[in-house]
Amino acid sequence: MAKNPARAARPKFDPRAYEAELIPLLREVAALFEPDAASLQQVLRKIPKDGRGFFSRSDLIAGFRHFQGSTDFGIDERELLQRLKRKPVRTQSGVTPVTVLTKPFPCPGQCIFCPSDVRMPKSYLRDEPGAQRATLNKFDPFLQVWNRLSAFYQLGHPVDKVELIVLGGTWSSYPEAYQRWFILRCFDALNEFSGTTSAGTGERRASMEAGMDFLDLDEGVEGSGASRSYNEVVKDHLKRGLQGSLLADVEDATWQKLEAAQEQNESSACRSVGLVLETRPDCVDESEVMRLRRMGATKVQLGIQTLSDEVLAKNKRGHDSEATRRAIGLLRRAGFKIHAHWMPNLFGASCEGDREDFRQLFAEAPYRPDELKIYPCSLIETSELMQVYEAGQWKPYGHEELVDLLVDCLAHTPEYCRLTRVVRDIPSTDIVDGNKVTNLREVVEAELKNRGQACRDIRSREIRGASFDVSTLERQALEFETEVSRESFLQMVTPDDQLVGFLRLCLPVAPSFIDELGQSALIREVHVYGVSAELGERDESKAQHLGVGQQLVEWAAQLATQAGYEEMAVISAIGTRGYYRKLGFKDGVLYQHRAL
Numbered sequence: 360m361a362k363n364p365a366r367a368a369r370p371k372f373d374p375r376a377y378e379a380e381l382i383p384l385l386r387e388v389a390a391l392f393e394p395d396a397a398s399l400q401q402v403l404r405k406i407p408k409d410g411r412g413f414f415s416r417s418d419l420i421a422g423f424r425h426f427q428g429s430t431d432f433g434i435d436e437r438e439l440l441q442r443l444k445r446k447p448v449r450t451q452s453g454v455t456p457v458t459v460l461t462k463p464f465p466c467p468g469q470c471i472f473c474p475s476d477v478r479m480p481k482s483y484l485r486d487e488p489g490a491q492r493a494t495l496n497k498f499d500p501f502l503q504v505w506n507r508l509s510a511f512y513q514l515g516h517p518v519d520k521v522e523l524i525v526l527g528g529t530w531s532s533y534p535e536a537y538q539r540w541f542i543l544r545c546f547d548a549l550n551e552f553s554g555t556t557s558a559g560t561g562e563r564r565a566s567m568e569a570g571m572d573f574l575d576l577d578e579g580v581e582g583s584g585a586s587r588s589y590n591e592v593v594k595d596h597l598k599r600g601l602q603g604s605l606l607a608d609v610e611d612a613t614w615q616k617l618e619a620a621q622e623q624n625e626s627s628a629c630r631s632v633g634l635v636l637e638t639r640p641d642c643v644d645e646s647e648v649m650r651l652r653r654m655g656a657t658k659v660q661l662g663i664q665t666l667s668d669e670v671l672a673k674n675k676r677g678h679d680s681e682a683t684r685r686a687i688g689l690l691r692r693a694g695f696k697i698h699a700h701w702m703p704n705l706f707g708a709s710c711e712g713d714r715e716d717f718r719q720l721f722a723e724a725p726y727r728p729d730e731l732k733i734y735p736c737s738l739i740e741t742s743e744l745m746q747v748y749e750a751g752q753w754k755p756y757g758h759e760e761l762v763d764l765l766v767d768c769l770a771h772t773p774e775y776c777r778l779t780r781v782v783r784d785i786p787s788t789d790i791v792d793g794n795k796v797t798n799l800r801e802v803v804e805a806e807l808k809n810r811g812q813a814c815r816d817i818r819s820r821e822i823r824g825a826s827f828d829v830s831t832l833e834r835q836a837l838e839f840e841t842e843v844s845r846e847s848f849l850q851m852v853t854p855d856d857q858l859v860g861f862l863r864l865c866l867p868v869a870p871s872f873i874d875e876l877g878q879s880a881l882i883r884e885v886h887v888y889g890v891s892a893e894l895g896e897r898d899e900s901k902a903q904h905l906g907v908g909q910q911l912v913e914w915a916a917q918l919a920t921q922a923g924y925e926e927m928a929v930i931s932a933i934g935t936r937g938y939y940r941k942l943g944f945k946d947g948v949l950y951q952h953r954a955l
């Protein structure tokens with residue numbers, strides 16, 4: 360097992376030094392009749408920290424955890440957290456997202472719109488929030504996961520169910536040993552983070568020998584006047600960079616070690632209930648699909664950008680729409696959730712062409728992604744697109760044109776798809792030309808409403824933290840064909856049309872290329888909304904414990920049986936294997952199976 364990097368020297372808040380203030384303050388917080396932000400602020404003002412400042416939420420949580428054994432506050436920790444929670448939306452889908460970035464590495468793509476910051480993995484900019492966290496942690500996967508969990512925990516968010524999202528360049532182009540090590544260290548961090556006591560959950564800092572430092576690279580590449588490419592600079596740096604104990608750790612990260620860490624995670628306090636990896640369509644073949652699954656992935660972010668071969672070629676994308684069609688088919692047939700990235704306004708595109716492209720994405724059987732990020736192309740200085748722009752051959756759509764296009768996209772997104780983004784969160788200082796409106800989604804949604812239309816995607820209908828009466832839930836099934844399957848999107852909705860849970864059932868038309876799956880029906884996703892309840896905790900007001908997931912699985916089993924399937928498999932995440940065992944599934948090698 361790799362050694363953990365050194366512990367931080369950052370001064371840690373010690374509740375004992377503030378006992379005289381914290382105990383009465385916590386009593387007041389516990390006694391608040393209306394625990395809203397204004398009343399909380401009033402209480403914090405009444406009992407200041409060090410005579411002038413405010414105690415932070417994390418101070419209060421640390422104090423509560425320290426003194427609750429000796430002092431009765433009249434509420435439990437969960438109730439305190441509810442009162443202090445600042446950003447409830449983040450975990451309202453029931454799962455806490457932890458995003459980590461891989462180190463900079465050469466990318467097989469030559470895409471002209473892609474930023475080239477050599478301190479970052481290809482396509483990321485160093486002042487994006489996730490990128491800043493990765494830099495501070497020197498791209499060390501253990502530290503990135505640990506410190507993100509620590510931040511969530513200190514703010515009172517649950518960390519028992521975690522979706523790990525690995526971003527950065529093209530995952531499939533990194534050496535397999537690095538991939539294994541990266542995922543192993545993510546699982547090590549989940550397994551080691553206690554998540555239930557204040558002991559040992561503090562932030563850790565990267566030590567000198569941990570991770571990789573790219574900060575001293577300041578070479579401008581790709582954009583106007585640059586002499587070297589991103590790949591050349593990064594390759595050079597990597598030759599010098601990966602040495603000593605880190606190199607040995609990477610080489611030491613065997614499949615057996617990864618599988619052992621995954622097994623340990625099944626009963627860990629912080630479980631991976633989803634693992635997302637990011638790649639390009641032309642990197643997806645049968646063996647890559649198997650490798651992604653072996654890593655524990657359940658969802659793949661796939662940069663498809665456009666279906667127009669002409670626009671793909673003009674942007675030096677390096678693959679055509681046939682590669683996209685094939686990749687989606689393989690991933691779907693292996694049960695993965697497909698999270699596509701689509702880019703309007705590329706070089707050579709037009710508003711009308713983009714409208715048609717978006718229509719095709721859902722109208723044509725080979726595509727139909729489960730989730731979608733819409734990233735309108737923006738001009739970044741370090742991209743090759745700068746030269747095209749300076750030659751007057753490309754310019755971004757005007758604000759109104761773009762809003763008009765996006766309104767149409769939102770209006771035509773089917774119910775089975777989740778629109779996760781409609782604009783990329785790039786700091787406006789990095790954008791030379793293009794959209795700088797950060798709340799573009801709100802602008803587009805308002806315009807959609809003005810026109811008397813509504814978006815029916817998953818995100819617009821999720822129930823989030825609202826309560827509901829389980830006996831009134833209605834079942835709705837949406838069926839559609841793909842090139843490799845008949846898909847059923849099974850939904851449970853409230854009478855006022857809010858989505859409480861859904862299941863994606865894949866009924867394949869031919870045996871899978873993965874022997875283990877054969878001709879089984881396949882559950883690709885089960886998702887139940889509600890504020891994330893801690894594993895093992897039962898609270899009847901929370902959706903996850905009302906058996907909504909189980910009802911969806913039984914419904915899927917019934918449909919698959921009626922359709923003549925004899926077995927049903929599920930692409931379970933490491934941390935949900937126990938749940939599926941309780942529902943009658945037996946462990947296979949990469950999937951779990953239930954006879955019908």
Ligand code: SF4
Nearest residue numbers: 466468470473481482
């Ligand atoms: S494949 Fe992705 S990361 Fe690589 S150059 Fe193209 S857009 Fe950038």
